[in-house]
Amino acid sequence: MAKYFIKLENNTYEPLGTPGHGFNGWVPLSQAYGTVPNKGSDGWVIDEQLALATGQNASDLPNLVTRDINNAADVNRDKSTGFYAMSGHVDTTGHRTGPRWYIRSTLNDPAKYPLTLSLQTFVTKILFSNSTSTPTAIGVEYMTGSDLYSASPRHKNTTRPAAQQAFARREVIVSGGAFNSPQLLKLSGIGPAAELAKFKIPLVKDLPGVGENMADNYEGSILSLANRDLVDTAGQVVLFLNTGKTSNRNIYAFCGSFSFEGFWPGYPTDYGAGEYECALVLMNPKSQAGYVRLKSADPLDTPDINFRFFEKNGDEDLQELLDAMKIIRSGLQKVKGDLAPFNELHPCPGVGQNCTDEAQKEFIKTQAYSHHPTSSCAIGADDDPMAVLDSKFRVRGVKNLRVVDASAFPVVPGAFPVLPTMMLSEKASEDILNDAKVAA
Incomplete structure (x- = not known):
């Protein structure tokens, strides 16, 4: 997949032509989140102890915290641990970029690409031909109007707009995400036969994997208050860890003077200028048992979404997160000067940290949060009964539908799936264009 990363990247921080990077793609990537801490500054003092706690050469801190996190030419990258510069899909001013920017640029391109963007348009069903032996997607049914979907807080149960239809000359491509793609497939008759029968949805293709196999990164944090206000922390830095449970690194942490504990109205809680957090992401979690199931045959209803966190191999995942927090805590406890001692807020409150492993695991389990769902329409092999898609993103058992x-990832792709999803889209584009050439 590295070639798709290079194709889409517009790197802004490495010299032009650096191996493992692209410089002409549509996604600007930069290191706009942080800088090298000044020697002796608060950021330096903390990073120095975290470096020692993770077996790094603390005297080489300026080089460690600027290491390139996205070098596709580094064959050992997935085994490398320690500090890295935080790179993101942002421009050099720190503004996020992505598909929205790409779509707007395409619409504004003087080449006049034949792209139509329909706002306030809600697809309710995929249409299939009645004249083919194999079900063949020919278009979609949709409604137009604002806040039609009941997930919107502005949704109102008013008169529904009349259904309209749009037809495809070649094929239908669904990109509704890990929640709405499986919902749309099911509403259109593709999914577990028993579930569709329950809601009297005519069966087009029995695919038991639709809406199953959903997973996400577990995310948590170790949050503390320094003994005084923090100044000059140089922004955020990445810390990759291997807690010894896997051959590859298994924890992605980003650390700095911030508070990020999850998602709720009004988040985040501001604990003042002394707050210091390492937010942790468990890469490649062992649990992959979530689901997206229908609550009704009404396309405007939200589905039943349940990640079933920690229900499968949960203790193994909890132990990996706890081990990472212990490593970070050991570094913070060795910070010298008037920054110390750090008063931990969670998962083990206080200065002395006299919590049991069980108590900390319970906190992690109840407070773990998520916002990177994947795998609910997973790619799989021909002999996998739960496979929804083939390797070219085609829905199994039907034609002209991808x-x-x-949702297509068979497993969680690392720590932050935004860039992998963009890479996946590049591969899909290549597959679609190649298939079009063959058909022509």
Whole structure:
């Protein structure tokens, strides 16, 4: 997949032509989140102890915290641990970029690409031909109007707009995400036969994997208050860890003077200028048992979404997160000067940290949060009964229908699936164009 990363990247921080990077793609990537801490500054003092706690050469801190996190030419990258510069899909001013920017640029391109963008348009069903032996997608049914979907807080149960139809000359591509792609397939008759029968949805293709196999990164944090206000922390830095449970690194942490504990109205809680957090992401979690199931045959209803966190191999995942927090805590406890001692807020409150492993695991389990769902329409092999898609994103058992979004990943792709999803879309584009050439 590295070639798709190079194709889409517009790197802004490495010299032009650096191996493992692209410089002409549509996604600007930069290191706009942080800088090298000044020697002796608060950021330096903390990073120095975290470096020692993770077996790094603390005297080489300026080089460690600027290491390139996205070098596709580094064959050992997935085994490398320690500090890295935080790179993101942002421009050099720190503004996020992505598909929205790409779509707007395409619409504004003087080449006049034949792209139509329909806002306030809600697809309710995929249409299939009645004249083919194999079900063949020919278009979609949709409604137009604002806040039609009941997930919107502005949704109102008013008169529904009349259904309209749009037809495809070649194929239908669904990109509804890990929640809405499986919902749309099911509403259109593709999914577990028993579930569709329950809602009297005519069966087009029995695919038991639609809406199953959903997973996500577990995310948590170790949050503390320094003994005084923090100044000059130089922004955020990445810390990759291997807690010894896997051959590859298994924890992605980003650390700095911030508070990020999850998602709720009004988040985040501001604990003042002394707050210091390492937010942790468990890469490649062992649990992959979530689901997206229908609550009704009404396309405007939200589905039943349940990640079933920690229900499968949960203790193994919890132990990996706890081990990472212990490593970070050991570094913070060795910080010298008037920054110390750090008063931990969670998962083990206080200065002395006298919590049991069980208590900390319970906190992690109840407070773990998520916002990177994947794998609910997973790619799989021909002999996999739960496979929804083939390797070219085609929905199995039907024609002219693909799903191209994060639901296609068979497993969670690392720590932050935004860039992998963009890479996946590049591969899908290549597959679609190549298939079009063959058909022509």
